[in-house]
Every structure is written in C-alpha cells, then in structure tokens.
Amino acid sequence: MPIIMFFRIAAIYMFFIFTINLCLSNNLYHFSLPLFDEHGVKICNISGKQADLIDSKIFKVSDITIQFFSKGKVDPPEEIHITSDQANVDSTKNVANGDGFIAISNDEFSATGSNWQFFGNSKNFTLNKDVQVLFKKT
Amino acid sequence: MCKYYLKKHKVIINKIRVFFAFFTLLSFVIGATEKLDTTLETATTDTKKAALPNVSNASGTLITSDKLEISLNENQSEFLFTGNVKLAAPLFSMECAEAKIITFGKIMNSAPDFDSIKQISITGPLLFRQDERSCSADRAEITTTDTTIILSGNATAKDSRGTISGSEIRINYMAKNIEISSAINNSPVTLNVSTPPPTIENI
Secondary structure, eight states: OHHHHHHHHHHHHHHHHHHHHHHHOOEEEEEEEEEEOTTSOEEEEEEEEEEEEOSSSEEEEEEEEEEEEOTTOSSOOEEEEEEEEEEEEETTTTEEEEEEEEEEEOSSEEEEEEEEEEETTTTEEEEEEEEEEEEEOO | OHHHHHHHTHHHHHHHHHHHHHHHHHHHHHHHHHHHHHHHHHHHHHHHHHHSOOSTTOOEEEEEESEEEEEOOSSOOEEEEEEEEEEEOSSOEEEEEEEEEEEOTTSSOOBTTTBTEEEEEEEEEEEEEETTEEEEEEEEEEETTTTEEEEEEEEEEEETTEEEEEEEEEEETTTTEEEEEOOTTOOOOEEEEOOOOOOTTTO
16 A cells, blocks of 8 residues: 555656646757748748757757748748857847857858857858868859 | 455556556657757767868868858858968968958859859968969959959069069969069069079080
C-alpha cells in the first residue's frame, strides 16, 4: 500500500511539473518562422535551434538562419542567405546583432566576419572583426 | 497468496503498468530529441564550413579587412572596407586603408575577370602589385568594364627597369601597360631608369 501511494504521488507530481514548465516556458526550440508581404508572398524565413525571450521584445537565438526571397514572385528564389551561431533579435526595431560568427551570401558574394549588426529595414550589415569577402566569378 | 493479491489489486496494478509505460515513452522522446540536437549541431557546423569562402580555390576577388559595411540593393550593392584592407584579384593585388566597392547587382552586366564588381574606389596610402611591378599612390579608381586603374596623388610605379613618378598613373591591368601624367601645376614626370650591370658580352 505505501508503495502504491508513492507511485500515485510521483505520477501526480510529474504531471504538475510538466504542466508548469509548459506554462512558464519562454523558449522556442527548432523553430521556423516565415514572413509574408501584403500579397501573401513569402519574403523572409527565420529559423533557429533555440530562441530565448530575454525581455518583451528581444530574442536570443542560437544557430539562426535568415533567408530573404526575391519579391513579387509566386515561388520566390532565395536572394540572401544569412547564418550565425548566436544572435540577439529585436522584433520591434527589425534589427539583429551578435558577437560571434556570421556568414552572408548571395549570387554575387560570400562574406564572413564576427561582431556584427544587421538592420532589416534597409538590409544593411556591419561586420566589425575578421572580415573576409569573396566576390564570385561566375 | 500472490494470485490472491494480484486479483484483489488488479486495478492498481494496471495503473502501475500505465505509469511505467508513460515513463518508457518519455525516455524515448527525450532520447530522440537529443539525437535531433546532435544532428542539427552537425548540420550547423557543416553550414558554417560551407559558408566560408574557399580561399585555396578562390574563383573571384578576395578581400579581407578589419571592418565592413554592406548596403544591399537590387540595382547595386555597396561594400565599404576599412582598416588593413587587402585585395587579391586574379590579375593583381592591393593593400590600402579603405576601399569602397560597387557591384552590378541584378542588372545583367559583368566585367572581364571581375564579373560582379563594377567599380572600386580606394583611399589612403595604397600599394599595388602586379608581377614584378609595384605602385603606390594616395588614391585609386578601378573601373572593371574598361580594365583600368587610375592612381593619383604622389603616384609612383616601380619595377626592375626603374621608377616613374607623376601626378597620375593609368594602368591597364589586362594589357599590363602604364601611362604617366604630370600634375595640374605642370610639375614634371620623373623617370629613373636602371641600367643593367656590364657583362662580358657588352665590354
């Protein structure tokens, strides 16, 4: 009887712990977030291994990948490809930055560096360290 | 005795079975997630490696610097390199303090041997090297469509035959020839030619 009571209590305890973790979780894991324009055409896709909500508007994302697609097409090809091992994303200002590695590439060039900032509205990048760019010869 | 207890507490025993089944299932889920993390880590590392420019087989122009500002645009993109800028093109190399590069963008155009680069503007003391020839100046403009480099401001070209100085040096990096201009205030072009040392045949 005491053993049976122990299992009952353990099961109830595990259930509550699991439920509480779900309610309090501010993390996303292995996520993919597509963004669309007013015509319903996909313009951007953000994916990552883990996103932690630091405050109400800033996410700390690990292993982030951002893809921009060409505008105005039904099945838009990828225009710019960005990867970074760690990024702080401010969703309200549409900016991101990170101290670590970043790689940016498209048909014209491939760039790598670290200690970077990205301004999503203007598609401007700043790399402050270890810059290396290859302009591709087609 | 055992059979009696099993019959009496049948419901409770079934609950224990369900409980253990749940834990077993949970452990499988956790194990699968960890395996997925490992797979993603490997994929991410592979992505980083693939993203790095392949320097050993550089099919293009490679530029390194301390800092870079990129402004991407559909028509043309601008790249501003600052600090210890080193440019390695297929036909020549340069070192400078600052370089601004404009690319063709989506416009269907290309330049011989540069393809995506339309124009390069260089400021600061610069050093240009092509084969045995080296040049220095304060500024340089490279127009890839006509394969011309214009060096201005204390421009000097030096090779095994001598040294030439002027206000402006024009280099066709495809034909590998140079043209020297004098300054606006008519300061002269200076030419220093190295004479070869005497040999037995010459005497």
